[in-house]
Amino acid sequence: MNDFETQPLKPFIADHPLIQHKVTLLRDKKTGSKQFRELIQEITELMCYEATRDLPTCEIEIETPITPMKSKVIAGRKLAFVPILRAGLGMVDGAIELVPAAKVGHIGLYRDPSTLKPVEYYCKLPSDIGERDVIVLDPMLATGGSAVDAISRIKLRQPRSVKFMCIIAAPEGLSELTRVHPDVQVYCAALDSHLNDHGYIVPGLGDAGDRIFGTK
Numbered sequence: 001m002n003d004f005e006t007q008p009l010k011p012f013i014a015d016h017p018l019i020q021h022k023v024t025l026l027r028d029k030k031t032g033s034k035q036f037r038e039l040i041q042e043i044t045e046l047m048c049y050e051a052t053r054d055l056p057t058c059e060i061e062i063e064t065p066i067t068p069m070k071s072k073v074i075a076g077r078k079l080a081f082v083p084i085l086r087a088g089l090g091m092v093d094g095a096i097e098l099v100p101a102a103k104v105g106h107i108g109l110y111r112d113p114s115t116l117k118p119v120e121y122y123c124k125l126p127s128d129i130g131e132r133d134v135i136v137l138d139p140m141l142a143t144g145g146s147a148v149d150a151i152s153r154i155k156l157r158q159p160r161s162v163k164f165m166c167i168i169a170a171p172e173g174l175s176e177l178t179r180v181h182p183d184v185q186v187y188c189a190a191l192d193s194h195l196n197d198h199g200y201i202v203p204g205l206g207d208a209g210d211r212i213f214g215t216k
Contacts, residue, residue, distance in 0.1 A: 009182065009183065009185045011186040013188060013190070013191055014047055014189045019043055022042055023043065023189050026040070027203065027205045033212065037090055040091060040094065040208075040212060041091070041094035041097070043167055044093075044094030044095055044137070047187055047189060048095050049098065051187045052099065057074055057075050058073065058075040059072055060072075078132040078133065079101075079102040079103075079133050079134075080102060080103045080104065080135070080159070081096065081099075081104050081134075082105040082107055082125065082134055082136050082154060083106060084136065084138040084147070084150050085109065085122060086209045087140065087208040091139060092104060092137065103126040103129075105124060105126050107120070107153060111199070118146040118148075125157060129154070130159060131160065133160045133162075136151060137166075138166050139208040140167070140201060140208050141166040141168070141173040141177065142170050142172075142199055142201050143170075143195065144172065144180075147164055147166075148176060148177055148181065155181075162181070163184060163187065165188070166186070166189075167189045168188065168189065168191075170191075170202075170204075
């Protein structure tokens with residue numbers, strides 16, 4: 001990992017009206033799985049726009065129908081999106097829609113219901129991840145355990161940088177993630193009140209994986 005900051009980076013909380021409108025629909029318990037998946041994808045696209053704002057550009061020469069000119073393109077930086085299974089899969093299409101050349105890795109973690117600690121069951125990352133900027137995807141940042149563990153595993157492969165993008169975060173999870181990984185920029189659409197005794201975000205939206213895949 002190159003040139004990580006030592007001070008915690010301030011999280012980016014999206015306040016765009018389109019994002020907030022879609023998050024409200026996402027929270028509604030009457031929203032079915034089909035619409036829920038579509039909203040996850042749309043919110044991810046809008047947030048990915050912000051998460052990629054710092055990509056460097058360079059000028060190339062092109063010719064319009066009117067005249068030759070110099071214009072900007074992304075300066076060769078490689079991206080990888082790494083969803084945390086299974087709910088993170090719901091965000092992949094939105095991210096790839098915006099950055100189709102990016103590679104996609106996968107980390108499978110589940111939360112032990114008794115300890116609320118993450119347990120890994122799958123990890124497959126791009127072979128050239130050391131040359132890439134990584135954005136980790138997970139709709140919910142609850143206790144922070146899964147995000148912290150996933151990012152720790154990714155850092156072992158020494159990517160250029162790591163960012164974390166979620167839709168809803170709890171203060172407890174955000175605090176834990178920034179404590180362990182102060183160099184990781186966090187992007188989220190909403191920062192909620194707290195976690196309940198079962199580790200769910202309040203008011204939250206329930207279990208994102210179950211609502212994406214219709215398994216409850």
